[in-house]
Amino acid sequence: RKKDRNVAGMLRERLPKKLLALLKQAGELGQQTGHAVYVVGGFVRDLLLKHPNFDVDLVVEGDGVAYAAELARIYGGRYKSHPKFKTAVVILPDGQRVDVATARLEYYEYPAALPTVELSSIKMDLYRRDFTVNALALHLSPERFGDLVDFFGAQRDIKDRVLRVLHSLSFVEDPTRIVRAIRFSERFGFRIGGQTDRLIKNAVRHSFFHKLSGSRVMHELRLIFEEKTPLSCLRRMQDYKLLAAIHPLLALTPSKEAVLLEVENVINWYRLLYIEPQPLVWMLYFLGLCTGLDPEQFAIIARRLNFSKRQAAEMAALRQQIRDTAQGIFNWEYHKGPPSELYFLLEPMPLEGALYLMARNPREPLQKYVSLHLTTLRHKRVEVTGNDLKALGVEAGPRYADILRRVVGAAIDGLAVCRAEQLELARRLAKGEPVAPLLARQPGGDR
């Protein structure tokens, strides 16, 4: 067998010093304990692709859990093990996470007098993975540091930019790999190999997806929603009839596509504002994918995707809140309400709901109003504090909240702009004195 390619130079060039030192340390620890240690998977793939990826997945040919405990001890970090799977996660003091797995030594006993063969366990470990490009490993031991382990032609596939499964039963073993194929293909601009493409179509034709648990489907969908181009991934899923295979109600329709496109626009718009916190992007796409479903249909999807009762109820309530709020905003516009009313309509809404409203109503003033709320109204602060109210003799409770709310409303509408005015308004409200004269000015709000 020809000598393995060595990429130690690449590691030195591309990795932060700390991470390089960690990999060396990991290899030395393996040597001390007599076990080969490899870094595997996405880390190696992305190294060859020149994509930064600092998620370290180690495979140990030996007791991975004991190894992880020792690694944690050396660095003064923490670790958590899953003995059942012989895996562990080490968290170093600087926050770096290291996943450790065990490659089992497998012995193949031949009948009669033939000797028992020990198959290279790293090869078995890599063979269980999804695509050739994810089935690369790097030696970390000091004498072989940086040697590439490529049993399945991954380097060639990376060069040809193609995704291939390792064997023809891959999608039978795990249909979620179909979604992963699309995700990686979109992310890296790789095509899906001819044989792999046929295997996907075959898997869809034979409804492998029906057997798949909802939680696993949802997990892969979330990963899709967190990619840079979820909509193009969803379109590819649609081309393979995968969405309908998960559930017919999930298939893309022209109106869903239009909303999903706007979801993408709205997310990009919001990102550029640099306002914390950022929304749960997956939730926005998920709402988009469920556009047009009535509550019963949505409940069916929630069951198919194995949402907990609580999750399903929360999501259904959010969908209802979105509809109600849209209606509220239309009414507000119709009777020309003050800005504060818009604020109180949108204020209880989670950020995802507000952004979804914008995506759902792109060409209507509604989008403009929600954006006014997100960029301006919701950041308004009043200068009256709880202590002020206390000093006025108002104890915490519904009355307290009510007074504060009215001061906020007056501030947003430009009727009580400075602290003195706000305090005077609070005082009159607290004492039950008339406030009308105070609020009679021409409003100078933000509408």
Ligand code: ATP
């Ligand atoms: P990402 O950049 O999305 O994290 P990754 O390749 O690191 O990409 P993970 O989902 O973290 O992806 O998985 C780590 C590795 O585990 C993969 O590189 C792959 O080798 C293997 N793997 C993950 N899921 C599967 C699966 N369903 N079937 C087979 N192998 C898998």
